[in-house]
Amino acid sequence: METATSSKRLPRNLILFTAIGVLLILSISMAPAGFFTWMRGRLNVFSTVFLGIFVEAVPYLLLGTLASGLVEVFLDRDQMSRWISNRPVAAAVSGAFMGMVFPVCECGVVPLTRRLFHKGLPLSAGISFLLAAPVLNPIVIISTAAAFGWGEMLFWRVGLSLVIAVVTGIVFSVEKEAGNVLRPALTLSIEHDHAEAQSNDSIPEKFRKALLITADEFFEMGRYLIMGAALAAALQTFISQSVLLTVGSGPVLSVLIMLGLAVLLSICSTVDAFVALGFIGTFSFGSVLSFLVFGPMVDIKSVLMYSQVFKRRSLLYIIAIPFLMSLLSGLLFNYILP
Amino acid sequence: MTSPKKRKQHSDVRQRSSSRISEPRLGILNLSLDTAATGLIAALSVLISLTILLGEQAGVRVRVNIPEDGIVAPYHAITFTFSEPFNPGFASELISIDPVHEGYLEWMDTYNMRFVPIRPFEQGVSYTLKFEKGEVETKGREIKKQLTWQFKVREPLVAYLQADQTTSSIWAVDLNGNPPKRLTDETLKVISFNAAHIGEFIVFTAANEQGGIDLWRISREGSDAFLLLDCRLDRCTTPAISPDGLRIAYSREAAGPSPELPFGSPRIWVLDLQSRQNNPVYADQQILGYNPSWAPNSNKLASYDGLSDQIRVLDLSENTQTIFSSNTGGPVTWSPDSKMILFTTVEQAQGGPRTQVKLADLSINQSQALIGARDDRDYSYYSLAWSPFRNQVVLSYHGGADPLLQTLWLFDPATLEGIVIADQEGYAYNSPHWNPWGTALVFQQFKLRSTYNPEIGLWKPGFEEPLTLAQGILPQWLP
Numbered sequence: 112m113e114t115a116t117s118s119k120r121l122p123r124n125l126i127l128f129t130a131i132g133v134l135l136i137l138s139i140s141m142a143p144a145g146f147f148t149w150m151r152g153r154l155n156v157f158s159t160v161f162l163g164i165f166v167e168a169v170p171y172l173l174l175g176t177l178a179s180g181l182v183e184v185f186l187d188r189d190q191m192s193r194w195i196s197n198r199p200v201a202a203a204v205s206g207a208f209m210g211m212v213f214p215v216c217e218c219g220v221v222p223l224t225r226r227l228f229h230k231g232l233p234l235s236a237g238i239s240f241l242l243a244a245p246v247l248n249p250i251v252i253i254s255t256a257a258a259f260g261w262g263e264m265l266f267w268r269v270g271l272s273l274v275i276a277v278v279t280g281i282v283f284s285v286e287k288e289a290g291n292v293l294r295p296a297l298t299l300s301i302e303h304d305h306a307e308a309q310s311n312d313s314i315p316e317k318f319r320k321a322l323l324i325t326a327d328e329f330f331e332m333g334r335y336l337i338m339g340a341a342l343a344a345a346l347q348t349f350i351s352q353s354v355l356l357t358v359g360s361g362p363v364l365s366v367l368i369m370l371g372l373a374v375l376l377s378i379c380s381t382v383d384a385f386v387a388l389g390f391i392g393t394f395s396f397g398s399v400l401s402f403l404v405f406g407p408m409v410d411i412k413s414v415l416m417y418s419q420v421f422k423r424r425s426l427l428y429i430i431a432i433p434f435l436m437s438l439l440s441g442l443l444f445n446y447i448l449p
Numbered sequence: 450m451t452s453p454k455k456r457k458q459h460s461d462v463r464q465r466s467s468s469r470i471s472e473p474r475l476g477i478l479n480l481s482l483d484t485a486a487t488g489l490i491a492a493l494s495v496l497i498s499l500t501i502l503l504g505e506q507a508g509v510r511v512r513v514n515i516p517e518d519g520i521v522a523p524y525h526a527i528t529f530t531f532s533e534p535f536n537p538g539f540a541s542e543l544i545s546i547d548p549v550h551e552g553y554l555e556w557m558d559t560y561n562m563r564f565v566p567i568r569p570f571e572q573g574v575s576y577t578l579k580f581e582k583g584e585v586e587t588k589g590r591e592i593k594k595q596l597t598w599q600f601k602v603r604e605p606l607v608a609y610l611q612a613d614q615t616t617s618s619i620w621a622v623d624l625n626g627n628p629p630k631r632l633t634d635e636t637l638k639v640i641s642f643n644a645a646h647i648g649e650f651i652v653f654t655a656a657n658e659q660g661g662i663d664l665w666r667i668s669r670e671g672s673d674a675f676l677l678l679d680c681r682l683d684r685c686t687t688p689a690i691s692p693d694g695l696r697i698a699y700s701r702e703a704a705g706p707s708p709e710l711p712f713g714s715p716r717i718w719v720l721d722l723q724s725r726q727n728n729p730v731y732a733d734q735q736i737l738g739y740n741p742s743w744a745p746n747s748n749k750l751a752s753y754d755g756l757s758d759q760i761r762v763l764d765l766s767e768n769t770q771t772i773f774s775s776n777t778g779g780p781v782t783w784s785p786d787s788k789m790i791l792f793t794t795v796e797q798a799q800g801g802p803r804t805q806v807k808l809a810d811l812s813i814n815q816s817q818a819l820i821g822a823r824d825d826r827d828y829s830y831y832s833l834a835w836s837p838f839r840n841q842v843v844l845s846y847h848g849g850a851d852p853l854l855q856t857l858w859l860f861d862p863a864t865l866e867g868i869v870i871a872d873q874e875g876y877a878y879n880s881p882h883w884n885p886w887g888t889a890l891v892f893q894q895f896k897l898r899s900t901y902n903p904e905i906g907l908w909k910p911g912f913e914e915p916l917t918l919a920q921g922i923l924p925q926w927l928p
Contacts, residue, residue, distance in 0.1 A: 282489055286482040360534040360559070363501055392558030395532065428486040435493035442497060445532060446504030 153348050161344035165337065167379045168218040168412065172336055173329060175219020179226035180325035184317045188231040199235050203280030206236030207273050210244030216380045217245040217407050218336060221416040222328045228420075234289055239280030241417075242433060245380040245407035246272035255403070258384035264396070267444075268403045275404065275436045282432065283425075292425040332416055339412025343377035346411070350375065365398040366441035370434065373406030374414075380407035397444025405437035508593035509533050509585050513578065519600040522648045523569030523885045523928045527578065534559045535585045543581040543592070548574065568838065569885040569928065570602045605884055605928040606669065607891050608632070608644050608651060609905050609921035619653060621669070621927055622919045624907065629919050632671030641923070646692040646885075648928035652677060654686050654699075660708065662686055664699060664720070669927055678720055678727065684712055687740055691747040696721050698730070698741035698750055715739040717752045730763060740780055744787035745837065749811070751781045751790060760792055762811060773809050773816050782833040782842065788812055791819065791833050791842060791862070798822075804830045806844065808862065819862060820844070831855070832879040835862075836887035843881040843890060848872060853897050855879055857890075857908075870908050871915050875899075878906065878915075884926045891924040 196202050215223055224232075224241045232240070245251065246268060255265045286292050312320065369390070378386055383406055390399050409430050417426055480488075510532040515521060529540070537556040544554065544564070552566040570576060580596040606621040617639045622629040633639055633653065640662060642653035650668050657663050657680070664678035664685050677697075678685060682704030689698045697720045703713035717730040717738035730738070730750065738752035738761065748766045753759075755778055762771040775794040782791045790809045795802050796818075805821035821830060832845040840861055848856035848869070855877035860867025871878045871894070881892040894906040894915065905924045906915035918924075 278489070282485045283482065285480045285485045291482065362504060362533055392560065395560060424483070428482070428490075431490055432486065432493070435490060435497065439493055439497050439500065442500045442504065446500060446507065446510075 157344050157348040160347050161340050164340040164343055164377055164412070167382065168216075168336055168340065169333075171216040171379060171381070172218040172222070172332060173325075175215045175221065175223045176325045176328040176332065177321075178213055178215060178219065179222040179328055180321035180323075182223065182226045182230060183324050184312075184321040186230055191227070191231045195233055195236050197233075199281050199284035200277070202233050202236040203239040203277045203284065206232070206239035206280055207243035207247060207276045209236070209240045210247035211249065213240075213244060214248040214250050215244055216248075216251070217410065217413045218332075218379065218416070220244045221413065221420060222332050225420045226328075228289070228293060233284070234286055234292055235280040235284035237280075238283045238429065239276040241276075242279055242408045242429070243272050243276030246404070247276075251380050251384075251407070254381055255384040258388045264400065264403070267400055267440075271400070271404045271437070271440050272407070275408070275433050278436065279429065279432045282428070292422060294420060294422055332419070335415040335419060336412055339377060339410075339415040342415075343375060343411040346375050362395065362397070362445035363442065365394050366401050366438055366445065369394055369398040369402040369441070370405050370437060373402045374410050376406070377410040377412050378406065383407065395445050397441040400444055401437045401441030404440065405433060408433040408437075509535070509590050511580055511592060511596060513598055515578070515598045515600050519598070520603045521570065521600050523572075523602050523605070524566055524647045525570065525600075525602075526563045526565045528557070528561055528563040529580070531560050531562075531585065533586065533590055535562070536587050537562055539583075539587070540585045543583050543585065545579045545581075547577045547579070550576065570600075572602050572604075572886070574601070576600050603928075605648070605926055607905060607907070607918055607924050608642070608927040609919060609924040610639060610642065611919075611921040612639075619651060619667070619671075620919065620921060621671070622905070624918070630671065632667055632669075633665075633674055634672075637665065637674065641687055642925070643688045643690050643697075644925040644927045645690045645694050646928075647694050648885075648926075649694070650690075651927070652688045652690055652697055654688060657681070661704060664688060664697065685718075686715075689741045689743055691743045692745055693747040695723060695747070698743065698752070700739035700741065700752075701729075714756065717741050717750070719750070731761075736761070740778065742781045742783065744783050745785055746787040749783075749787060751783075753778045753781075760790075760809075762790065762809075764811075771809075771811055771814050773807070775807070777804070777831075779831055780833065782835040784835055785837055791835060793830050793833070795827075796822075798824075800825070801827065803827050806830050806833065820865065832881055832892075834881040834883055834890070836883050837885060838887045841887070843870070843883075843892075845879045845881065845892075851875075851897070853877060857881060857892065870912075871906065873914060880923055882925050885928045891918070891926060893922050893924060 195205055213220075213223055220241055224237050227240070228237050252265065252269065255268055259265055283292065376386065383403060387399050387403050390402065414426070414430065417429060421429060512530045514528045529544070531540070537554070540562060541554045546564070550566060550570060551568050552564050555563050555565055557563055576599070578598045578600065580592060582592050582595050584591045604623055604625070606623050608619055608621045611618055611620050616635050618635060618637070619632045619639055619642055620629045621632055632651065637655045640654045640656065642651050644651050648669060650666055653665050653667065654662050655665055659682050661680045661682045662684040663676055663680050665674050666677040667674040680701065684702040685699050686702075687700045690696075691698070699718055699720070700715040701718045702715045705711055705713070714737045716736070718727060719730055720727045730752070735756070737754045737756045739755070741750055741752045743750055749762055749764050751760055751762045753775065754761055758774060758776045760773045760775045760781060762773070764770070773792065775792050777793045777795055779793040784790070788811055790811065791806060792809065793804055793806055795804050803821050803824050804827055805818045807816045808819040809816035821828065828846040828848070830844055830846045832843075834843045836842070840863055842860055842862050844858050844860065845855045846858060847854060854875070856869055857871040857878045858867055859870045870890070871892070875897050876894055877897055878892050878894045881890050883890055889907060889909045892906050892908070892915075893903055894917075895901065895903040902920060903922045905918040905921050907918050908915045
């Protein structure tokens with residue numbers, strides 16, 4: 112049955128590819144002089160930006176997947192239920208502070224959160240961990256302090272990230288069924304994982320399994336990282352940052368532009384403070400703060416990775432709530448503090 | 450990859466397993482996720498709208514960097530931080546200071562502008578800074594009510610070094626007779642220091658455990674010293690902070706290849722306090738230098754090259770160099786406009802060697818003997834200090850019959866007329882420093898042929914004789 116379908120599709124695909132090829136050749140032949148030079152320049156920019164984002168993020172993805180593998184093998188569900196409170200606010204707060212234990216940025220936090228969900232981590236704690244961990248971890252705190260000093264930028268970045276993550280976590284705590292929030296691919300593996308956890312493997316065998324899980328997850332999530340990095344690079348290549356910066360004056364627009372830049376640039380939270388430092392003076396404190404708070408929670412690559420964990424509607428809430436809270440924070444700073 | 454068969458098995462267990470995630474839930478309200486999330490989104494949207502509405506009505510806000518107690522440094526640059534991008538032309542029309550004070554407005558970036566005083570704010574005067582209401586940008590955004598701030602200049606301190614056989618520390622004393630205060634920790638053996646023109650910090654040198662000398666920084670309040678530059682085995686000495694407070698010039702002697710070998714010759718380096726870049730001033734290794742001295746405009750740097758017996762003046766903005774012969778290695782003093790320097794040199798005359806004070810005009814690259822060319826004997830002119838605003842210079846020289854005795858003479862370099870301001874019998878005076886207003890001098894004084902007990906002296910116009918402030922050496926103003 113499947114073979115028959117494939118053999119029917121083959122000519123269609125061929126026709127499609129041929130049509131695209133013909134269109135491409137026609138476009139190229141009709142392209143104005145200088146187009147190829149321009150395109151070559153754009154492609155150079157694209158590849159540089161893409162590699163910049165990808166190379167920066169890959170070690171953290173590896174770290175996250177490694178943590179995920181270790182969690183899978185060494186952490187059982189009973190331990191998880193002992194550690195996490197069964198009160199929603201407490202669970203969300205403890206989830207937010209888990210970043211201090213698992214120092215991962217937004218690339219690594221997704222596979223780890225997914226694994227923790229497997230292990231029975233409550234939704235509220237998992238969501239707040241997912242959103243807060245990229246900021247509430249020692250590496251990011253130190254890098255922010257290195258860029259801005261141990262002052263108000265660091266304080267507000269950490270404080271607001273914590274508040275936004277906890278509030279979002281609490282909102283998700285009202286959901287009775289995890290299956291309504293998480294994608295089926297996630298929930299179906301829970302039983303399988305539980306069965307694996309009962310095996311009495313030796314320590315070397317456990318490490319071997321952890322590494323196998325790490326490799327599997329790394330390649331699985333890596334695809335979305337590549338797609339996200341490519342998309343972010345394409346947008347950065349064809350949407351001029353200087354245009355955004357020119358537009359971005361005024362207390363409202365400046366925050367919106369910085370939130371947009373946070374998504375567009377898709378910079379790892381471990382280094383984004385140094386990029387943000389360059390915006391001080393051009394953008395207000397509130398705008399730069401909103402960039403530092405929202406960027407680690409939501410950007411192009413992380414959204415693509417989230418989409419592998421959460422259902423579409425939940426994903427929308429995970430984007431919208433931090434966006435609006437970051438916007439509100441930026442506006443309050445712009446209007447209340449000079 | 451999961452096979453279709455396995456997928457079916459998993460989907461069977463899904464119904465059972467999904468409820469295994471124990472979910473702590475808000476028990477107060479029985480809401481669905483959609484209701485809770487959309488409710489929050491709606492509430493946030495309302496809050497955002499209200500913030501924008503109220504914020505737009507409030508107008509542009511301005512904050513200035515004047516402390517709550519209104520006490521500022523004499524050269525305090527007043528920074529205005531706007532809540533929105535502003536137009537410098539519009540904004541500058543709305544700013545005034547009463548009484549009027551000489552300075553200029555400098556646009557820093559989209560949100561910041563500052564007033565930089567050319568002269569220090571006067572002591573004892575209460576200033577009122579006003580920002581009138583009005584438009585501050587082209588789109589009509591305005592400051593809706595007049596803003597005023599009051600400020601006064603703080604009392605200057607005098608920083609100095611006090612050393613005995615075991616310790617060497619920086620101390621500070623005020624002019625009101627209060628007891629001096631130690632600024633540096635006893636564990637640090639301070640060798641030399643320089644107080645910033647703006648008075649906010651001090652850079653000092655202290656020996657390290659490797660045998661080198663490091664650069665340290667401390668605030669005017671003390672107790673927060675931190676290592677500014679780890680020179681390891683090298684000796685970093687004679688720091689000089691640029692008047693704008695952004696760079697430090699110092700003399701650096703590289704350690705020998707092994708501990709028993711001597712240090713290399715001194716060369717001038719500059720450490721940028723913002724970028725932390727630290728580089729030698731001259732790429733040519735044959736150019737030596739010590740005793741760096743900044744021009745008041747912070748663009749020129751003078752230093753003494755002992756190898757070629759020359760004073761080198763480097764214009765950092767134009768990267769040009771001017772050279773004057775000098776064989777004393779004594780300090781250089783700058784005219785207030787940064788166009789001239791005074792220095793000493795020894796030249797052979799018919800009666801023997803005579804120390805001369807030379808005036809160098811940097812605009813024409815020429816120097817001429819100002820004092821000493823026709824002296825009947827050698828007066829050993831040494832310490833020089835040009836007043837920051839007046840055409841007055843203080844000079845130390847051996848005035849009396851006693852060859853060790855040093856006198857301080859205050860004179861006008863245009864007319865060479867002046868008065869002796871410190872010449873107590875049996876005393877030697879040197880290392881004079883003017884306060885930022887050019888109204889008082891501190892210097893080092895000690896009684897000859899008695900126990901070595903150096904003191905810090907103060908002189909102001911009208912003083913019959915110097916006032917002793919404290920016991921110590923190398924005084925500098927900490928405004």
